[in-house]
Amino acid sequence: MDLSVAQGLLICLLILVPLLYEWSPSFKFFCKMAFFYSWILALAVLAIPICAVRGRNVENMKVLQFMLLHIKYLYGIKIDVKGWENFPLKEPYVVVSNHQSSVDLLGMMEVLPSRCVPIAKRELMYAGTAGLACWLAGVIFINRKKTDDAISVMSETAQTMLKEDVRVWVFPEGTRNHDGSMLPFKRGAFHLAVQARVPIIPVVMSSYKDFYNIKENKFTTGTCVVRILPRIDTKGLTPDDVADLADHTRQTMLSTFLQLSSTPCPASGEHAGHTPCSAERETHDVQ
Numbered sequence: 001m002d003l004s005v006a007q008g009l010l011i012c013l014l015i016l017v018p019l020l021y022e023w024s025p026s027f028k029f030f031c032k033m034a035f036f037y038s039w040i041l042a043l044a045v046l047a048i049p050i051c052a053v054r055g056r057n058v059e060n061m062k063v064l065q066f067m068l069l070h071i072k073y074l075y076g077i078k079i080d081v082k083g084w085e086n087f088p089l090k091e092p093y094v095v096v097s098n099h100q101s102s103v104d105l106l107g108m109m110e111v112l113p114s115r116c117v118p119i120a121k122r123e124l125m126y127a128g129t130a131g132l133a134c135w136l137a138g139v140i141f142i143n144r145k146k147t148d149d150a151i152s153v154m155s156e157t158a159q160t161m162l163k164e165d166v167r168v169w170v171f172p173e174g175t176r177n178h179d180g181s182m183l184p185f186k187r188g189a190f191h192l193a194v195q196a197r198v199p200i201i202p203v204v205m206s207s208y209k210d211f212y213n214i215k216e217n218k219f220t221t222g223t224c225v226v227r228i229l230p231r232i233d234t235k236g237l238t239p240d241d242v243a244d245l246a247d248h249t250r251q252t253m254l255s256t257f258l259q260l261s262s263t264p265c266p267a268s269g270e271h272a273g274h275t276p277c278s279a280e281r282e283t284h285d286v287q
């Protein structure tokens, strides 16, 4: 009797869940996000023993990268990379990139250079298996609530970059930004580049608005363009130049973001492919 009740419930679930998945966009979005995080947590279980053999080491980032690369296929997201030649081959550098969502992980893993570690909020270290995998791969954790601590971690990072030939990936917006533009940049990444006297390599990921929108519960298949921009040199710059450096980098990235994310204006007809109507709107939004 108990068994048949359990069987009945299971059959109901097996019918209801796919129906709900198709009918309710919110449920579909929830399932896709839940699977995204759960799958990463599960992959981390496999990654941890492999990485543990080497101990905490930036080379472990390659293991994580290799294990995460297939996720774009699971979600039908095409990642179109432009500007590979702009990554310097040998020297250390600071990559700065826009931050729209945790889905950025896919674009990041697509282009992550060798010996490059992200700077992440400290909370990620406590994200179970994923946190441990990140720690083993040398991810640099900062406490955003304690500016002085974050600054001293970043100053140590400047030394490590030069001593151990490490590159660093920073999201200078400092938080996820779902609004289709770019937040003002925090200055840590730029201080880091000036202190280490290494170039900045801006990386821009185009807007996800066509396939991902948290407010509309939209998560469909789609294409993201990732553009690696030419280096911005910092040799000879001092801390006094950091504000201008950050502003200049943001302007360059924002105009690339708007260009990559522009959509044809329906009102202007079919030849309006180069008219960035949404881009113009976004430019006004960020003023």
Ligand SMILES: CCCCCCCCCCCCCCCCC(=O)SCCNC(=O)CCNC(=O)[C@H](O)C(C)(C)COP(=O)(O)OP(=O)(O)OC[C@H]1O[C@@H](n2cnc3c(N)ncnc32)[C@H](O)[C@@H]1OP(=O)(O)O
Pocket (backbone or CB within 6 Å): 040, 041, 043, 044, 045, 047, 063, 064, 067, 068, 099, 105, 118, 119, 120, 121, 124, 129, 130, 131, 133, 134, 139, 142, 143, 144, 146, 147, 150, 151, 154, 155, 170, 171, 172, 173, 174, 175, 186, 187, 188, 189, 191, 192, 242
């Ligand atoms: C297979 C299984 C896999 C499982 C794992 C899967 C994961 C794989 C790995 C991927 C991991 C990716 C993780 C990515 C996560 C992304 C994030 O977490 S984003 C959030 C964290 N990142 C950041 O916050 C970086 C950007 N923030 C900064 O740079 C900030 O400046 C700050 C250093 C944190 C400080 O911020 P804040 O307190 O808000 O203050 P500010 O206004 O920016 O600065 C105050 C003041 O200090 C000056 N300053 C800043 N930095 C320095 C410095 N290094 N040296 C000297 N001075 C500095 C700054 O200029 C300000 O002074 P000013 O006079 O106003 O100019």
Ligand SMILES: CCCCCCCC/C=C\CCCCCCCC(=O)OC[C@@H](O)COP(=O)(O)O
Pocket (backbone or CB within 6 Å): 037, 038, 040, 041, 099, 101, 102, 103, 104, 105, 108, 121, 124, 127, 130, 171, 174, 175, 176, 177
């Ligand atoms: C490109 C970053 C993507 C990292 C994704 C790691 C996935 C780890 C899997 C499971 C852990 C569940 C915890 C979810 C943590 C989401 C990570 C993330 O995206 O960090 C956001 C961070 O930046 C800025 O934080 P806030 O937007 O200020 O809150």
